[in-house]
Amino acid sequence: MVRSLIRSLGCMSKSRVVLVVVGCWCVLVLTKNMDLGEIIFKFERDLHYTNNTVSEASYFRTSTDMTPHGDRKYIHRHILIENVTSYNKYDVTVVTAYFDLGTFKKGFAGKFSTETYLNWGKIFRYLLNPLIVYTDSQKFYNLMKNIRNETVKTTRIHLIKRNSSWAFQLQSNISKVFSQKGYPKHYPNTVLPEYACTQLAKYDVISRASRDDEFKTNYVMWLDVGYFRNRRAINNFSLRRPNGYNESRVAMNVIHANTHMTMPVNNIFRNNLVWVGGGLVFANRDIILRYETQLKKAVDYFLSRRQMNTDQQVVYALFSDEGRRAIRPHIELQLYTPPVDNNWFYLGNIMLQEDLPFISNSTNNRKKQNKF
Template identity: 50%
Template sequence: MAKWKHTHLFFLLPILFLFTFIYHLESWNSSSTWSFLKGTFFGYRKTSSSSITIVTAYWNLGTFQKGFSKTFTKNTYLTWAKTFQYLTNPLVVYTDCAEFRDLMKKLRSEGKLNYETEIFFVKRKTLWPFQLVDRIKKVFTQPGYPIHYPNTVNPFYAASQHAKYAVMSDAVQRNLFNTPCYAWLDIGYFRDLVGNNESFELKIPPNFDQSRVAVNLVFNQSMGMDPFRIFRGNIVWVGGGIIIGTRKVVIEFEKLYHKAVLYFLEKNLMNTDQQVLFSMYTNHGRRTLKPKIELQLYIPRGHGNIWFYLGYLCRAVVNQTEIT
């Protein structure tokens, strides 16, 4: 009898430990932790008919100046977020704002997209870009460093732009929806569609090269330009509003991007991800960083807003009856 008890106790202890571990993590990170653990320990994955999982984030930076005359507030982003009720792709959201989290839950529920949604409520300092805020601030407060609101003024804003690559990599590694591709999408990317109730899906763009990261060309630039001028002059080559890649490419690109941010910080240069991306692929950037992953540039055509060309190229209206 004693032998029977000891044998069963031996098998039960690991199981009890696992569920105790899950219980404590559950209290820290809500239902999304449970989804991740099911995938990790029990081989569970949600499946989606879509080819792209969308990743987005909102970090509560309060009210800040944007450009010469605009002011962005939390309500700006809460308004723009309404378009995510109609985005039928699987969606992974990261935020440190309870109000934004609750709104996204509500929007996705009203769009009958609960099953296609995971929301992670996180402390932003757990992500490497926000751990660099003090170093970014030191760059911005150099005497004579050019002021471009909020890019070179608010270190938290700059960090939030770098954080898109960190959360994309995290979402890929979780792979909750088992899609071949992942795309970063700014909260306000489809701001012009607020009030438009058409459901839509983002599809892989035409002629997509799976070995590259797809981005939107904004302005033709010389690759001979020096990063010093790019960062301090707030110069843009490609947009950071939408970024598309396969799982493998996204993970490798995030490592390259992280390396680039640290390199330019050492040179006392910093701005948003758009300046980092440009500088990475200049002649100088290629010599020093030796990027093994290339960008695939989608060149705007037609008369629409050049900043949003790639996203609208990927956008396809979905019949409401197709949403279950």
């Protein structure tokens, strides 16, 4: 009987072999009361799909050549492959934070308020990645709890006190730097000490998330609340590891490609100069912990030199020739450079993957689509 079964399997297509194996695993579930999550994990580990098989699943999602009779078969196959490959589908934990500073002037963009950030934060409704949020605002906490009510298993929202962060513990020292006679006023970077603290605090909270490792992902990333504020699509989306990422580095988005690293640190802070953007920071979990230590060392050093601004100026100064001599950074940056300067959202956009809904070509579905 076993020999006959083996001969039969040899004659089957790959898709039918997959279905047979799934059936066997289902029997195990019923007979051994095994946990479904464990089954999926074991199945993913033991069964190796070819690239062609996964590509077929993608094809089934978007094909317009399906016959009505075949819809059910194709949907079943698509769900099967999706379940098998989804155990660690979103291997990036997204971390964000909002500390309520009220209304403040922001460069030439006018004023930012609590409502500004509440509106921007609504985009997280569509994020499929595991999400960790830190905030001192009850309003923001309530918003995130509401918009993530369908993804509570992959969401953690922490209501914290500002002073629990090492960044806010430096507020009085930063205030003294900004109060120096003649220190340039760049709103809000060198005017509101607490704003500079919020920008530095991203490295605190992303490291907390890395240490806690609640979602067991290999990667962690910081994402500004307003990073995708210009996004108008309402499709779900995920953020994936960027192509070409070096596991030993921290990935960031270049803002000015021809930045001079010979620039004196004093000029970087006082002239509000930017090399890379701080809206998105991506790294391996272990690397970001080491990078946080390195960045804290840089912050302490520049404060001792009576210089400070936001994290963007700290990073530029850290990797400048002068900063390298003083701090000797051991964790380097992986630079993602857009085709033109001042593209602040380039890295996030190339990491973004749309989760397009499956639309079949059946008669019933065509009728439903025509209603909209």
